[in-house]
Structures are given as structure tokens and as C-alpha cells.
Amino acid sequence: MQAERRGLGVLRRTWAMTWKDVTVELRARERVNAMLFFAALVLFIFNFALGPDRDKLREVAPGLLWLAFLFTGMLGLGRSFQAERENECFEELLLTPGDRESIFFGKLAGNVLFMATAEALILPLFGILYNLDIWDSLPALALVAFLGTVGFSTLGTLLAAMTAHLRAREVMLPLLLFPLTVPVILGSVRATEAILSGAGLSGVSHWLKLLGGFDLIFLVVSPLVFEFVLEE
């Protein structure tokens, strides 16, 4: 009974945290709009960098798609704790009753939501601009994108909380996050590549297992160590 109430409490606080971030976003619109515009720009710039050769673009498309996802996601992650710091809300966050893990999961849910929103726009735009037939394999692509986004955001949320307190914080988040998320990047890009070339979900099952394993490990570890990051 006690444990059940505690579990519900964590869920409620997590939801409150996410809802706060979403409300702020709906009112201020400082993150998602910038992310969407940035994503569109990235797709353009890749085109300029690689030239208009259609076959060549199609070959490197899975990598480009994920670079667009990850760069855009990075933009959103950086803001998630920096905004708290700029508005001096860290102390209030720490004063909220209950476990710190609800702050972590709340922030994480918000970050996944914002990144997924951006991805939902990038993917069709990408299909149109690069002449890729993504529509048949949309469910499989969505699954890969979801697993990759959760893994990237989990470590990203943990590290964003850390780097918000550093000097040179804008630089440090990508420097720390990219090397740690190599398994996510490799897994997502390879799986996307295989799916786009016609392999079903069964053909990429080992990559899905890797992504799932990564997500699981860091969804367990990150909230445990998050407590040490927030301490003042």
C-alpha cells in the first residue's frame, strides 16, 4: 500500500515536471520553433555540402537523417536546464518534495517529447527533399527513432543537468554526449539504413537489441547518479 502510494507520487511529480516544461514551451516557444527551423536548415546545408547528385545523397541519407535528428536534439537538450539556471529556478527545483528521480524523469519526458516533435517534421521533409520512399517503412523507422531518441535523451538529460553549471557550458554538452552515445548513433544509423533498403524489423533485430539495451541500462543508472549532479 505504502509502496503503491509512493509509486503514484513519483508518477504524479514526474507528470507535473513534464507539464511545467510543456507549458513553458507552449507560452514562450523558445525551443521547439528554433529546433524545427534549425532542422530544416541542416537538411538544406547537407545538400549544399554534398551536391545535388541524387544517387549519392540517397546513399548517405540514413547518416544525414540521424545527424539532423541529433543536432536538433542537442539544441533542445542544452536549453532544458540552462533555462532553469538563467531564471534561477534550480533552488526551487531542489526544494520540491519527493525524490529527485521524478525531476529526472520529468525533464527526460519533456526532452523526448520535444525531440520527437522535431523528428516528426524532419522525417517527411527529408523524404521529400531527398526523394526517399519512407512511407512504407514508417512504423519500423518510428520504432528505431523512438529507441534512439530515448537513449540519446537519457544521457543527454543527465549531462545537460551537469553542464548547466559549468563554464563554457554550450561547448561541453556535445563534447561529452557524442562520444558516450556512439552505440546509439551507430545502431540507429545502421538500422535505418537496413530498413530503407528493404530489410524488415527482423533484419535489424540485433541493432534494436543494442538500442534497447542501451536505453534500459541508462534509464536505470542515470536517475541513480542524477541525485549527485543536483546536489548544491
Add this chain to the structure above:
Amino acid sequence: MEERTVVTSVPWGPEPAPAPVADRPSATARVLGGAAALVLTTGLYVGLAVVPPDAVQGEVQRIMYLHVPSIVTAYLAFAVVFCASLLYLWKRDLRYDAVAVSSAEIGVLFTGITLATGSIWGKPTWGVWWTWDARLTLTAILFTIYVGYLMLRAFAEEPQAGARYGAVLAIVGFLDIPLNHMAVQWWRTLHQPSSILRPGGPSVASVMLVPLAINFAGLVLLYTYLLLERIRLERVRRRTAELTLKRGRRG
């Protein structure tokens, strides 16, 4: 925790006795350093002059006697960072943190040596300085993770926060290694397969194991010596920071 007591002491109260920091290497460190020099000289002599060159690769294969022990020592150093970081978060004793940051620095050094010697070995045998083979990639990722760790430490605004963030990153980074390993293994493999730790016993000629073993022992000794000295340096630095802070307070 002497670091805290000094900072919070009242200016007119009795001075807490500062923990003395030795201004020269301890006897243990000197013995270890001497032993490292001796063993490494022997190992290099055996590796370069005594054992015969490789049947296929010729003389160039001798770089293995530095290449392989370096990466094993680097992994050892990163395992020490992981354990010291866990201990720091558990006990909150800054001495564990000094061990962690010192070991990380030496680990980065040995990873750098591995990458450099690997490149020099790769050029004549594979024809390229660098290739995106699984184990090369893994070593490069390892290098970037721990260089990031050192940068994180450098950019922290106060030492206590740097210690906490560093510990968290060290734990996450160490757990990340097996995942990275799997990812790059599935991605590609060109490197010659592991020739010593493999089912069915080592595949290198047993005479080659001699300089490898000697150099490994030598590098572990060198690592321990560098670790002790780097920890001493860390203590000197922290003591200096404390004294500067104290002088600043008295104005």
C-alpha cells in the same frame, strides 16, 4: 576531510594543523619508479634485440611489445577511475577523487600511446595510418570519453562540484565501454583478432610472450609510480588553493 576544516576555520581561532604534503617522492614511489625503469629497459632490450622478428610482418611487428601492454594498462587505469569514483560518491572523501582524476590523466596518456603506436604499425602492415576498424574505433572513442572527463574537471566552477560531476561521468563512461564494444564489433572488424586472450590458448609464438609480459609488468610499475606522483601533485595543488583562499579571506 581536511579540505573543509581549513576553509571553515575562524580567522582568530587556533590554526588546524595542515596535513603536510611531501615535497619529494615518497620512498615507495622512488622504488617503483626505479623498478619501472629497470623492467622496461629489460623488456625493450628483449623485445628489440633478443627475440626473432615476426615471420610475416618482419621487424615492424616489434612495436607490438609497446602497443599491446599500453592499452591493457590504459584499461587498468580506467577501471581504477571507475572504482575511485564510486568510492568518492559513497564516502565523500576527496582523496578518492584525487586518485580518480590522476588515474584518468595517466589512462589518457596510455591510450594516446596506443593510438600513436598503432598508427605507426598500421602504415607498413595495412598501408594506411588509420582505418575504421572495430578496435581502433573503440580505442578512439575511449580516448574522447576520457579527454571529455578531463575537460569537464577543468571547467567546473568549484572543486567539489567538479569531483561530483567527474565521478558521475566516470561511472556512466565506464558502463558505456561494453556497449561501444558491441556496437563497433557489429559495425566492422579488420584488426587482427586478439592473439593472447582467446579460447584455445595464445596464438603468438611463446617466445614473443616474454617481452610482452616483461613490458606489461614494467608499464604497470610505471603507472603506479606516475599515479602516486600525480596524486601528490594534486594534493599540492589543493593545498595551494586552500592557502590562497585563506589569505584572500584575511584580506
